[in-house]
Amino acid sequence: MNHQIVMLVVSGSLVGCLFKYLNIPGGCMLGAVVGSMAVKLLGLADIQMPSLFYNAAQLAIGICVGSMLSLDLLVSMKDQIPVMLLSTFILLAAGLGSAFVVRHMTDIDVIGSILATSPGGLNAVIGLADANEHLPKIMAFQMTRLYIVILLVPVFCWCMKFFFHK
Template sequence: MPHPDKEKEKTMILQKTKWWGGLLLISLPLAFGAWLVGFPAAFLVGAMVGAIVYSLTVATKVRVPRPVFVCVQAVLGCAVARAITSSFLDSVTRSGAIMLLVVLATIMAGALVGWVLVRYGALPGTTAAWGSSPGGASAMVAMAEEYGADTRLVAFMQYLRVVMVVLTATLVSQFLLGATAASSSAPSFSSLFAATPLVPTLQTLGIAVAGGLLGKWSRIPSGALLVTMLLGGVLHAMGVDIVLPAWLLALANVALGWYVGLGFDRSILRYVFKAIPQLLLSTFLLIGMCGFSSWVLTRFVGLDPLTAFLATSPGGLDSVVVIALGSKVDFSFIVAVQTLRLFMVILIGPFIAKWLCRFARSPSAH
């Protein structure tokens, strides 16, 4: 006769397998569909939307394990470190002062928008701070939880802004400035699973493992991401190849999307929809302030309008790069500014978040 405990354990394993299978069936088609049409951060957003739908329709207790989240942070750290290239360093050397001005102006704009949300909106202080930070969306979501923010709201704010920025930047590049935005080549499954050189791939995995472990042992908030980013950036600048297989980065984004999406419930969804007007207003306020910064660069520094607009754009680095590729712009300047801003926001974002929390209204004021 089977032992009751073993039968119970077997039933629970089967139930969890069923839950994960259902999550895969819902989220992966969304992720691949978004990727095939060229949607920014497709695997993360698709997986997150699928996980939200699944969490709201199927009562499950399935969650992404914490160690998996640490691995995701390490992989994202390697992805950021890849941006430190010779062209990046050359651009920083030539135009470092201008880039610093652009980056600081964009970060200050994000901090001001965050202050408005914290002071007059209905969002918690740390959530508003991280959600309004103009850095890489996936990096902001990966860091937010460890500083007390609600990753569900942060993710919603970040990717709402990504969509709005992509639409705005595309319209500006195509119609207002008479430039032709790039139409990236259609993605294919062969490119997603393309083979990568063995030695650089192993080097990258070694950096991810070392950075993840050091970050975890250091007890630094989001240490797996920060330490891996810094370690990989230094090594990449010294000539060490960092090669991330496309499928591995996609898998990390899927895991992060699940991590965020599975935390949604009906109460948080009602809260999100209630906050949409102020989130849209804050998004367009940030875009407008960054647009003003681009005008200042054009007027007083001599940059061409499209280069200035894309360099100050508060969207994701990948989205801006796609738009810039097919336009007559200073591409290395744009990439360098966007990458430098990502590094600075990741490094100083916690301090800005803590500062903004001082202005949060008491619960009774809401």
């Protein structure tokens, strides 16, 4: 195996485990991104991961997501389905509006712009985007969104609790 691939895997794994240990939300994935990105940005690796890695990651993520659902969960949430659908369509509309802006302000194609601004989970979007030539840019958009959400949601929660005393 290429030493650059090993370096990416080891650095991503170490930082992923560190982030998990520090209880950072999404620590394993975010840490793996930071660790492998640091190796790339430091010039220690200049290689793309083989498609086998992408396929294995997509399989693992798909299995994890699929295993989260249960009939009991769906039955217990049946009264919330209209709200879930409404909030989903609002997020999709906002994402499509953002995609329009991204498409006209960058060199990212239409599909890439939609994926870059999709409110879906980062892992799912990357799985859908694996054939897109703008994958690194799509990931940068998604990572920026994800980090901003992770940083601001606790602040918003604190503000809501402070102002509404709940």
